[in-house]
Structures are given as C-alpha cells and as structure tokens.
Amino acid sequence: MLPATISTGKEGTSQKNVFLSQIQRIMQQETEKSNRRQLTGSYITSVASIMLVLFMLGLLGLLVLHAQKLSEHIRENIGFEIIMKADVKEAEIIRMQKMLDATPYVKSAAYITKEEATRRLSADLGEDFIQWLGNEENPLLPAVDVRFKAAWANNDSLAVIADELMQQTIVKEIFYQKSLVHLINQNVQRIGMVLFFMSLLLLVIAIALINNTIRLSVYAKRFLVKSMQLVGATESFIRRPFVWSGILQGVLGAFLAIVLLNLVLYVAVNNLPELLLLQDRPRVILLYAAIFVLGMLLTGISTQLAINKYLRSKTDKLFA
Numbered sequence: 001m002l003p004a005t006i007s008t009g010k011e012g013t014s015q016k017n018v019f020l021s022q023i024q025r026i027m028q029q030e031t032e033k034s035n036r037r038q039l040t041g042s043y044i045t046s047v048a049s050i051m052l053v054l055f056m057l058g059l060l061g062l063l064v065l066h067a068q069k070l071s072e073h074i075r076e077n078i079g080f081e082i083i084m085k086a087d088v089k090e091a092e093i094i095r096m097q098k099m100l101d102a103t104p105y106v107k108s109a110a111y112i113t114k115e116e117a118t119r120r121l122s123a124d125l126g127e128d129f130i131q132w133l134g135n136e137e138n139p140l141l142p143a144v145d146v147r148f149k150a151a152w153a154n155n156d157s158l159a160v161i162a163d164e165l166m167q168q169t170i171v172k173e174i175f176y177q178k179s180l181v182h183l184i185n186q187n188v189q190r191i192g193m194v195l196f197f198m199s200l201l202l203l204v205i206a207i208a209l210i211n212n213t214i215r216l217s218v219y220a221k222r223f224l225v226k227s228m229q230l231v232g233a234t235e236s237f238i239r240r241p242f243v244w245s246g247i248l249q250g251v252l253g254a255f256l257a258i259v260l261l262n263l264v265l266y267v268a269v270n271n272l273p274e275l276l277l278l279q280d281r282p283r284v285i286l287l288y289a290a291i292f293v294l295g296m297l298l299t300g301i302s303t304q305l306a307i308n309k310y311l312r313s314k315t316d317k318l319f320a
Contacts, residue, residue: 014258041283051257054206054294055208059264062287064282078181080174094111104149107147111142114140114142117140141172162174210299246302246304254295254296293296
C-alpha cells in the first residue's frame with residue numbers, strides 16, 4: 001500500500017506543478033498583453049501630441065505665408081501715373097511704356113489714352129463730364145499707369161524713380177499718394193513683426209511640448225534601458241532603436257499634421273474662393289517639408305537626450 005500512496009503523492013505534486021506553471025504562463029501572457037497595450041497607448045498618445053503641436057505650428061506658417069502674399073499683392077498695386085505733355089506723339093509714349101516694362105522694378109506699365117482717361121473719370125464721377133465742357137477741348141492728358149514690384153513699393157524708391165522719369169522731356173508730372181504708400185508699408189511692417197514674434201513663441205512652445213512628450217515616452221521604458229545596460233549592451237546599441245522610434249513618431253506626426261493642414265486649406269478655399277489668389281504652392285510645399293524636417297529633428301534629438309539621461313543615471317534613481 002505504501003508504494004501506491006507514494007506514487008499518488010508524486011502524481012499530485014506533479015499535477016500541482018503543472019497547474020502552477022499554467023497559471024504562471026497565463027499571468028505572464030496577460031502581463032505581456034497589458035504591457036503591449038500600454039506601449040501602444042503611449043505610442044499613439046505621443047504621435048497624437050506631436051501631430052497637434054506640428055499642426056498648430058503649420059497653421060501659423062500658412063497664416064504667415066498668406067499674410068506675406070497679401071502684403072505683396074497690396075504693395076504691387078502701389079504705383080503712380082506719369083502724365084504726359086499735350087503735344088507728345090503716341091509713338092513716344094509707347095516707347096516709354098516698353099522701356100518701363102523692361103526695367104527690373106516695374107511689374108506692369110499700361111498706356112492710358114485721352115479717351116481711356118475720360119472713360120475712367122466719367123465712371124468715377126457717375127456721369128459724362130465732357131458734356132459740361134461744351135466746345136472746349138478735352139483737358140485730360142495721356143498717361144502711363146505704372147505698378148511696381150513689392151520690393152520697390154516704398155516712398156524712398158518711388159521718389160528716386162520719379163526724379164529720374166521727370167528728366168524725360170515728354171513727362172509733364174508724376175502723381176502718386178505718398179501718405180498712402182507710407183501707411184501701407186507701415187502697417188505691413190507692424191503685421192510682419194507681430195507674426196514673427198508669434199511664430200517664435202509658438203516654435204519655443206512646440207519644442208518644449210515635443211521634448212516633454214518624448215521624455216514621458218522614454219520614461220515608461222527606463223527600466224528596459226537599464227536592464228539592457230546591465231546585461232552588457234553598449235550605449236549606442238541601446239540608443240539606436242529608441243532614436244529611430246522617436247524619428248518615426250515625428251514622421252507620422254508630421255504626416256498627419258500635413259493631412260489636417262490640407263483639409264483646413266480645402267475648407268477655407270471652398271468658403272473663400274478669393275484665397276486662391278493668395279496661394280503660393282512652392283512656398284506651401286517648402287512649409288510642409290520644413291514641418292517634416294522639424295518633426296524628425298525635434299523627436300530624434302529629444303529621444304537621444306532622454307535616453308542619455310537614463311543611461312547615465314544610477315539604478316536607485318530610476319524609482320524617483
């Protein structure tokens with residue numbers, strides 16, 4: 001009877017060990033699943049945070065680009081009228097117009113005949129003023145309407161150009177509103193300064209937020225970093241996958257931010273078709289490229305700095 005009892009006891013112990021190992025395996029699998037869920041959630045949260053920060057930065061960038069394009073459009077509508085003398089032949093006026101078109105500072109030059117000047121003035125007055133003149137000759141003179149490129153649309157440049165043109169024998173006078181030109185340039189400079197400081201502030205905030213997001217992501221894996229270091233892994237070997245993971249997060253965040261920016265542009269253009277006049281695709285593409293590069297650089301550098309911190313910290317400091 002004793003051997004049977006012993007056999008029974010061994011079988012019970014064996015079954016107990018098998019049962020305990022199954023429970024341990026199940027618990028290990030659940031722990032691994034929980035860790036994977038936590039890592040996945042942390043990764044998604046990190047990418048979403050990077051995306052939102054880059055989206056806000058890109059949104060401000062689009063605002064700056066459109067404001068710059070608008071200021072260029074306004075300044076390029078600044079110009080003056082060159083009033084010709086009464087006895088000037090049309091061929092001479094056309095020659096001056098072509099000469100102005102060939103200069104680097106002129107965007108457009110249009111010849112305005114006496115008839116065209118009369119039509120414009122009548123449209124502005126709302127009635128035909130010629131009928132009030134009776135038999136008198138049309139007092140309006142032919143002119144050349146000049147519009148300048150944005151870089152030359154300021155009072156200093158216009159004054160120099162006007163002085164040069166006044167030396168022409170066919171020119172009677174040059175008319176432009178100096179106070180309006182000064183006011184437009186002054187407002188453009190103020191708006192530019194405001195947008196510059198807003199961009200600088202948002203860039204600093206973006207760097208801080210992305211850096212903190214990456215630090216939190218690396219903080220969750222600090223024990224893994226130290227474990228790899230304790231088993232003899234080199235710092236470069238430990239650092240490399242974390243840095244590439246951070247760069248990938250930056251790329252995904254930048255891609256999603258650009259998708260949102262394109263959606264915003266699509267909705268804005270559909271509601272305000274006039275914005276198409278301010279579209280500058282090459283600059284927008286450069287902005288998107290800058291967002292990609294910025295996302296990669298910020299996440300890569302922040303990950304490397306965070307990893308270096310835990311590589312050089314003592315084990316007891318990891319619990320702080």
